[in-house]
Each structure stands twice: as structure tokens, then as C-alpha cells.
Amino acid sequence: MEGPSLHLAAEQLQPFVGKRVKAVFGNTTIDQERLKGQVVQRIFAWGKHLVIQFDGSALRVHFLLFGSFEADVLGITVTGDYKRSREPRLALTFPNGELRTYTCSVVHLETKDARKLYDRSVDVLARQWDPQQALERMGKTPDERITDVLLDQEVFAGVGNIIKNEVLSLERVHPATPIKDLRPAQRKALVKRARTFSQQFLRWRRAFVLLKHLRIHRKSRCPHCDGPVKHEKVGKRKRMAHYCPKCQPLGKT
DNA sequence: ATTCATGTTGTGAT
DNA sequence: TATCACAACATGAA
Secondary structure (H helix, E strand, C coil): CCHHHHHHHHHHCHHHCCCECCEEECCCCCCCHHHCCCECCEEEEECCEEEEECCCCEEEEECCCCCEEEEEECCEEEECCCCCCCCCCEEEEECCEEEEEECCEEEEECCCCHHHHCCHHHECCCCCCCHHHHHHHHHCCCCCEHHHHHCCCCCCECCCHHHHHHHHHHCCCCCCCEHHHCCHHHHHHHHHHHHHHHHHHHHHHHCCCHHHHCCCCCCCECCCCCCECEEEEECCCCEEEEECCCCCCCCCC
């Protein structure tokens, strides 16, 4: 799950803010008892994290690769289409509904204000996003490849493999390009696109039309030249890159 | 049946 | 000490 999906989740779960936890269940090994009776102070997303703040502590949920969630509010399922039979990792029951999370990492954060643990200027979807800072951090690793830097959550929090592939296609940059081979104008364009595409991703997700708008991720034809798309693992992270070798050539620019 | 995928963290070898 | 490859986690679709 990428950043925009987490921001959308935080939005959808706002009806639980101010509500008291009535029951807790699930197969997580964290202490569940302590959540009972707690009142939700706020729910927010940072990058790929979902944070639920309670009185003295918070919950941090990370959905990794296969995670999902669903929530019922006043009897209506506001999101998700998952099998009810599956055991949730963690479920919270409130007077007005229930949140169920699956296949995710859940941890307690020992803080009364988890917002202090997160630097919002790093989150590409945050109002406080700082593109200049991203540019500077990018420049600090001239030998790193752009595919790895775009996926670095300390530089572009929220960017995942889909956003990475789409941004590189839009800017016509080969995923294996070392930062030092990118002109300043091109670096700037990539930074800007990481945010604008993430915002677009969020709008599409909200309208349930994301998949049909992806141009190169998991496609076989380049959106620019209609040539064949290459699919291969690139960079130290070895995530699958989907790119057009003709429109996104490797080399100094 | 097998592989792959919107991801991160920890371990043990080098 | 640092870096790296790999495992672990865990589920559904192709």
C-alpha cells in the first residue's frame, strides 16, 4: 500500500475520532487489553504509516505488501471488500462501528503525541512537504540510483513501486540512472512529479479508478512510443522496474 | 502448481 | 565496523 492509500484511509476513519474502544480482537501479539476503553484522539497518515492516537499512547499500523483493512461505520462498510471469515490482525470495535486490519504490522508508540515522531516535510502528500529538502537529500547520494532514492522513505515518504515507475516514465528517466547523471532541472522535475503524481494517485483512488489510469506499471506498451516495456529488477532494493528502454534511455542527460 | 506483488526489518555471512 | 544477500512475514491473483 502506497502513501495515497494511507492518506485516504486516515480520511475514511475520521468517524472514529472521539470514540471509545469497546472491544479489541485479532491475532496480533501486541498487548490488546490496554486499548480497551481508550478514546481516539486523532487518526493520521504519514508516508505509508497509519497512526491512531489514544490518550497516553498511539498505534502505528503498516500494511507492508499484502496488508488491507475494512471499516464499518453505522452498519455501512466504508471501505474494503475482504473476506469476513479471515481473522484480523487487529480489530477495534467502537460504538459507531468497527475497524479491522489484516496482514499488517501493528505496534504501540509510547507517546501522547505521535505527531512529534514524524517529520511532515518528508511526506510527499503533506501540506508541509519540502521539495527543496528532498532535492538536497537526493544530492547527498550521487552514486545511488534514482529507483532506490525514489523509494527511500527518508527522502520521499509515501512513494512506492507504482508511483516510482509512473514518475520515471513521465519524466523519461531510466530507473538505474545514478543521481549524479541527472541534470539539476531533471532532479527538480522528478521531485515535483513525485508529489503531483501522488496527489493524482489519491484522486484516482478516491474515485476507484486508479488502475485504469496507470500508464506503464504492469503494462506491455510504452505510453509515449507504444514500444515494448521492459520488466526487470533494478537497484539495490531489487524492486521490479517497468520502463521503456527507448524513451527512458540510460546515460547522462 | 508456481510465481509474483502497492514493503520493511532483522539476521548472519563476508 | 560496515555492507550485503537473504529470510521472514503472509495473501491472493495470474
